[in-house]
Structures are given as C-alpha cells and as structure tokens.
Amino acid sequence: MTISLKTIAAMIIAGATVFALAAQAEDLPEVAVVHQIIDLNADTPAHAFRFEPKLLQVPAGSTVRFKGSTGRHTVTSIIRMIPVGARAFEIRGKPEMDLSFKNEGVYGIRCRVHGRHGMVMLLVVGDPSTNLEEARAYLPKLGEAERAGFEELFEQLENPNG
Ligand SMILES: [Cu+2]
Numbered sequence: 001m002t003i004s005l006k007t008i009a010a011m012i013i014a015g016a017t018v019f020a021l022a023a024q025a026e027d028l029p030e031v032a033v034v035h036q037i038i039d040l041n042a043d044t045p046a047h048a049f050r051f052e053p054k055l056l057q058v059p060a061g062s063t064v065r066f067k068g069s070t071g072r073h074t075v076t077s078i079i080r081m082i083p084v085g086a087r088a089f090e091i092r093g094k095p096e097m098d099l100s101f102k103n104e105g106v107y108g109i110r111c112r113v114h115g116r117h118g119m120v121m122l123l124v125v126g127d128p129s130t131n132l133e134e135a136r137a138y139l140p141k142l143g144e145a146e147r148a149g150f151e152e153l154f155e156q157l158e159n160p161n162g
Helices: 005-026 132-137 144-158
Strands: 032-038 049-052 055-058 062-077 090-101 105-110 120-125
Touching: 032 055, 055 062, 055 144, 105 132, 105 144, 120 144
Parallel strands: 032 062, 055 120
Antiparallel strands: 032 049, 062 090, 062 105, 105 120
C-alpha cells in the first residue's frame, strides 16, 4: 500500500489542527511555569544555575508550576521576603510541583544549594507593594550573589522597560 503525498499533507494538517485545539484548551486555566536550569555552557555561575524566568508576575490566586527541583536544585522561600501570612515553602526532589499563591506581595525565592551563585527568583503575586519595602530591607542580610541577583530583579520590577 502506498500513501500519496496529498494524503500525508492532509494528515499533517489534521494533526496541526488537533494540536492547536489542545494548545487552546491548555490556556484555561493558565499555569505559569518556572524551570530550574543547569547550563554548563554558560559564561557566568549566575547564568549556569538559574530559574527561568527569574522575575514572574501573576495575579493573586494563581498556580505556579515549578519544574526541575531535582539533583541539588531546590525552590526555597526566604523568610522575611514573603508576605505576612504567607506560608514558607521548600520544594526538593520533585520533577514538577504546583503551588498556589493567594497572599499578594513579593516572594523572594532561592535555590538552597546554588543561591551562592546567584540562583534566585522574584515571584510577584498581585500587588507587590504589600511587602516590597520589607523584602528589600532584608537584602543586606543575604550573601553577595543573592543580594546582587535580587537587586537586579527589584530594579526590573520597578523599571520594566529598562
Ligand atoms: Cu540549584
């Protein structure tokens, strides 16, 4: 049996349609995804071990899917850099984990192992002003690379267009 090129083309188009519908269905409800990266070709340690994205803004009540808390990576909230009333959290040894965030404000997050290389991220849930100043005031207590990482992210948050 032979399949004509025309048939193959039709099959590809049908497949593409199914894929497009699936992508549309996945849009609701939206889940933001954060990856944890080890990039051995990177030119600096802060780039080699990183969250992607490093700055994430979501509406209150959103679910964030953290991927890649494996090997030595962790997703660890920093005490004093999360909103009052929000629960501290740590993910480790999980390829994928969903967390929901109800409390508005900023969440300073580090990798417990690679934080010293600047592996930090800033999650902003709803209105950052809830605890922005408190979180910033804690920066001097952090190690050099973590502090530098967060300063860059706070800067980005306040001047999103550069
Ligand atoms: Cu790590």
